[in-house]
Amino acid sequence: MxxxxxxxxxxxGEQLTFQKIILENGVEKLLVTNQVQPGAGPILHTHxxxxxSLTVTHGKMGWQILGxxxxxxxxxxxxxxxxxxxxxxxxxxxxxxxxxGWISPPHSIVFxxxxxxxxxxxxxxxxxxxxxxxxxxxxxxSEYDLPEIPTFVKKVIMPIQVMVGKFLGKYKHxxxxxxxxxxxx
Numbered sequence: 659m660x661x662x663x664x665x666x667x668x669x670x671g672e673q674l675t676f677q678k679i680i681l682e683n684g685v686e687k688l689l690v691t692n693q694v695q696p697g698a699g700p701i702l703h704t705h706x707x708x709x710x711s712l713t714v715t716h717g718k719m720g721w722q723i724l725g726x727x728x729x730x731x732x733x734x735x736x737x738x739x740x741x742x743x744x745x746x747x748x749x750x751x752x753x754x755x756x757x758x759g760w761i762s763p764p765h766s767i768v769f770x771x772x773x774x775x776x777x778x779x780x781x782x783x784x785x786x787x788x789x790x791x792x793x794x795x796x797x798x799x800s801e802y803d804l805p806e807i808p809t810f811v812k813k814v815i816m817p818i819q820v821m822v823g824k825f826l827g828k829y830k831h832x833x834x835x836x837x838x839x840x841x842x843x
Contacts, residue, residue, distance in 0.1 A: 671695025688764035699748025712759040720750030792819040
């Protein structure tokens with residue numbers, strides 16, 4: 659378990675702070691703040707079992723739902739991404755983008771993003787370490803997805819890569835990883 663507040667950041671210019679978990683109408687919400695450098699932001703992704711909401715406090719946020727044109731949010735504007743909706747956001751301005759937000763319910767998001775950010779930082783590229791990414795996307799496929807990765811890669815190549823990674827002993831640092839949620843039916 660990671661203690662809150664907890665801040666993670668990448669060389670790409672993204673910083674995310676998990677503030678605290680609150681209970682609202684009987685549902686847990688993880689409060690977050692982020693800072694995103696111009697041009698930076700997470701790639702297209704899906705939370706199968708969570709909603710995510712961001713309120714811009716400074717700057718200009720571009721955001722997009724898969725298959726739709728880009729849209730823009732300014733200070734005071736809020737954008738909520740419902741569970742199962744492939745989406746992305748980025749800093750579309752020239753100043754630092756800052757947002758307050760929440761993810762509900764939290765599930766494994768702190769572990770997952772902390773580990774993805776660490777995998778990006780240990781890689782020589784802007785992509786996460788290939789073995790770590792394969793392990794995370796395979797293990798937590800019921801919770802998260804990167805829709806731009808071809809299905810064949812996710813269903814065939816990554817599981818093979820995970821088997822090779824296990825054989826090579828690359829996953830010892832995941833020994834205390836949370837149990838993934840069952841798929842939503």
